[in-house]
Amino acid sequence: MSERNLPGGEMSSRILDFFWIADCSGSMNGEKIQTLNYAIRQTIPDMRKEADDNPNASIMVRAIKFSDGAAWHIPTATDIENFNWVDLTAGGVTAMGMALELVAGELKQFPTDTKRLPPVLVLLTDGQPTDDFKKGLEELLATPWGKKAVRIAIAIGKDVDLDVLEQFAGNKELVLEAKNPQLLVKFIKWASTVVKNVSAPSVGDTAGGSAIDVNTIPTASADDDDIW
């Protein structure tokens, strides 16, 4: 018996790892990167509330940026309670494959026990990969946690290679086309709410259950702008 008078060893909540993977290529410059920074910052209070509402899961957030290469923007897994968004700036090309390799390298370090919840990966991009995307995706999906991750892709604007994003998400329904700034904000907020489903898991099963309710994905409003 422990000092807490419960049988067994130390108890702990489960860990939910959340990754923002953001395109910072030159074409993101201006309103796109500003909206992305604004929207991610807006998600923080909601994610904190979710963490407060569900003490059985600890939400740990990281961020990766990619342009000419890929680098950690927020490298340390940070409890959402202490998480602050640092604005991204844009410039360069679209090394999306390298970004996925970076995620894969991190997920490889995760222990393969059932204590951890499936990670959530949110990829935001307005373009097409300029490096070896396939290699990056293969590395990601070769990791046990990469394969099990909830992978959401947000396409910003009309020049995005949707086929690539579908390969990343593994599900067409989780490729969200943000055709205007308002939709980008809605999609980023929606993606952050996925932690609610993942952090209170119900087992799907090998027959194909899913924690994500695609019916809750926002849609465009009549008063949204038409384009970027």
Add this chain to the structure above:
Amino acid sequence: MVKKSWKAIGNVVDGAIHIRNEKPCQDALYLHTGKDFAIACVADGHGSSSCPHSDEGAQTAVKLVGKLLYEMLPNLADHKDIRLPKLIEAKWKEEIKKLHADREREEFDPFPYIQYGTTLLAVAAAKDFIFALQIGDGNILMIDKGGNARPILAVEESVGEDTESLCLTDAWMYVRTQIIPWNADNGETMFLLSTDGYAKSFADSSGFLKAGTDFYKLWQEEGLDFIKENLPDWLRKSSDKGSGDDIAMALITF
């Protein structure tokens, strides 16, 4: 001298997350003891949106398999082949179909067993053998007279929340069984069965194994009634501090 015998206790608690989300408990428990035997079954309905009736699937599974093991107890030690897993799958699916029809729920073709998907763990302890059975996640521990806890029917854990299930096509292929020869001279022994919400409440697997040892010590020092009285509170607190999931647990002692 009082003749020693098998005893079984257990409990089911709603998970902290399920209470917050006002979802019904998906776990189920069945216990049956008699002269020279004890049977315990626990099950964990999947609870996802594609499994809206999995609480009923779990209840059906524990009752069905508990009764089946009792009926087959005299010959259970001979069931080393696939007949029993096939029988369990067939009977569970038959009962689920009947239940679905009785509830006048929507008709489907093919029948969506996934709506009732559940795991199942069972132990039948008899005079000269122990029979253990499992499909899906969850844990069975055997704790020997030295208080050493070791897993039975354990497989390498898979990441994520997927599990094998009675609802799968050819579910019998995923049923694991084990027969352990038993003799009263083995000394005081305990078996612990729990749905995955309990082991996932510990920071690591050693914490869960320690729970097996701690329950054994409590039984030896305080008695089974003491555990029975406190078990609901301990499981409730374990879910609160840990996984937040429903927990069903059974203990069989000799």
